[in-house]
Amino acid sequence: MLAQSVKIQDESDILTSRRLVREIATKIxxxxxxxxxxxxxxxxxxxxxxxxxxxxxxxxxQITQPPGIKVLFEDNGPGIADPEEAMKEGFSTxxxxxxxxLSGAKRLxxxxxxxxxxxxxxxxxxxxxxP
Amino acid sequence: xxxxxxxxLKSCLLISIQTDLHDLIITALQEDILTEISRTGAxxxxxxxxxxxxxxxxxxxxxRDCSVMATxxxxxxxxxxxxxxxxxxxxxxxxxxxxxxTACDIDxxxxxxxxxxxxxNSGRILKRY
Ligand SMILES: Nc1ncnc2c1ncn2[C@@H]1O[C@H](COP(=O)(O)OP(=O)(O)OP(=O)(O)O)[C@@H](O)[C@H]1O
Ligand SMILES: [Mg+2]
Numbered sequence: 219m220l221a222q223s224v225k226i227q228d229e230s231d232i233l234t235s236r237r238l239v240r241e242i243a244t245k246i247x248x249x250x251x252x253x254x255x256x257x258x259x260x261x262x263x264x265x266x267x268x269x270x271x272x273x274x275x276x277x278x279x280q281i282t283q284p285p286g287i288k289v290l291f292e293d294n295g296p297g298i299a300d301p302e303e304a305m306k307e308g309f310s311t312x313x314x315x316x317x318x319x320l321s322g323a324k325r326l327x328x329x330x331x332x333x334x335x336x337x338x339x340x341x342x343x344x345x346x347x348x349p
Numbered sequence: 350x351x352x353x354x355x356x357x358l359k360s361c362l363l364i365s366i367q368t369d370l371h372d373l374i375i376t377a378l379q380e381d382i383l384t385e386i387s388r389t390g391a392x393x394x395x396x397x398x399x400x401x402x403x404x405x406x407x408x409x410x411x412x413r414d415c416s417v418m419a420t421x422x423x424x425x426x427x428x429x430x431x432x433x434x435x436x437x438x439x440x441x442x443x444x445x446x447x448x449x450x451t452a453c454d455i456d457x458x459x460x461x462x463x464x465x466x467x468x469x470n471s472g473r474i475l476k477r478y
Contacts, residue, residue: 229371236403237369254403254434258442261405265372307443318406322442 220245220280226264226293227273235276236261242278243287247348256287259323259344263291266319269312271295271340286328286347294339301332353378355385359469361393361462362386362424367400372407379415386424393462393469394419397455399430406444413448425465426450429458 220242224235240257248256260276267274274293281288298304305324310317324330329345351374356363362385364378382394396412398404404412416426428451431439439446452458462468 229373233369233371236405240402251434251437254432254438255441257403258405258438261403261407262442265405265407316406316410316444318443322406322444325441325443326438 219282221278223275223277224264225273225275226267229268232261232264232268235264235278239276239278239287239289242280243346246280246285246287248287248346249349252346252349255326256289256344256346259326260289262319262323263289263342263344267291267293267295274339281345284347286345289344291342291344292339297336297338297340298332298334299336301334305332352381355381357385357389357391360389360391361395361459361468362389362391363395363397365397365400369401369403370408375408375411379411379418382415383418383422386419386422392424392467393465394424394426395429395455395458395462396426397429397458399432399454401435402432404431404435404439406442409439409442409444409446413444413446416449425462425468427452427458427461429453429455 222238222242224231224238226235236257239260240253243253243256264276271293272295277290279288303309305320307321308317323344327344327346331343334340353364353366362382412428419426428449431451452461
């Protein structure tokens with residue numbers, strides 16, 4: 219089983235996490251479009267960690283039931299008060315931002331879950347299954 | 350910090366993005382392009398991203414904003430070489446990209462700029478230094 223993790227603590231770690239997700243997705247057997255979607259969702263969620271929580275960890279893991287990939291984004295940042303609201307397209311607390319990260323990431327994968335507690339942190343999982 | 354080189358060809362600026370870039374470099378590139386447009390009087394800008402296997406919302410937004418800002422300075426921006434997988438992903442991401450002009454490769458990008466009055470001929474003459 220393939221598994222890897224990346225610490226997110228500066229800008230270049232966003233690049234590292236998305237590159238690693240693509241690498242592992244490729245090894246698992248995902249095609250070019252799914253690799254690109256996974257890498258892009260990873261970029262959005264890693265950037266959120268860097269921007270809102272300052273630092274965190276990305277865990278990438280091959281799964282078998284059903285076969286595919288799971289990526290977990292975990293941080294001990296400020297948390298999201300209303301995750302459902304934050305998932306909506308256009309919701310953002312950053313002036314000038316479009317609030318596309320969470321809603322866009324969700325459209326790029328097969329499943330996405332958010333657990334968050336204000337003051338404690340945020341845990342987001344994305345899943346993509348082999349066709 | 351590394352900077353992406355901006356080449357000048359007649360009255361056009363030519364930028365080829367060869368590697369995956371992080372946010373600070375992308376933002377610096379946008380500023381550099383706008384500065385160069387106003388410094389040289391360039392009327393066209395071609396940005397080739399055929400080497401990029403990922404364009405996330407930050408990159409896409411910057412390319413779009415840069416196109417709009419360049420228009421305000423009197424220059425037309427053409428983005429060339431978007432890969433099919435990147436195009437499919439950008440549509441899912443949901444960003445409004447109506448502000449950007451694209452062409453499939455550098456050749457057709459230049460054709461597009463060439464057909465724009467003043468980009469390669471007759472228009473404003475480039476300032477010389
Ligand atoms: N890891 C996180 N920790 C705390 N808050 C977060 C986290 N991720 C997202 N948020 C909150 O959810 C909101 C929506 O996030 P989303 O990524 O969708 O949009 P954005 O980051 O504001 O804008 P964009 O991603 O389009 O630049 C953010 O504005 C922020 O308030
Ligand atoms: Mg975001």
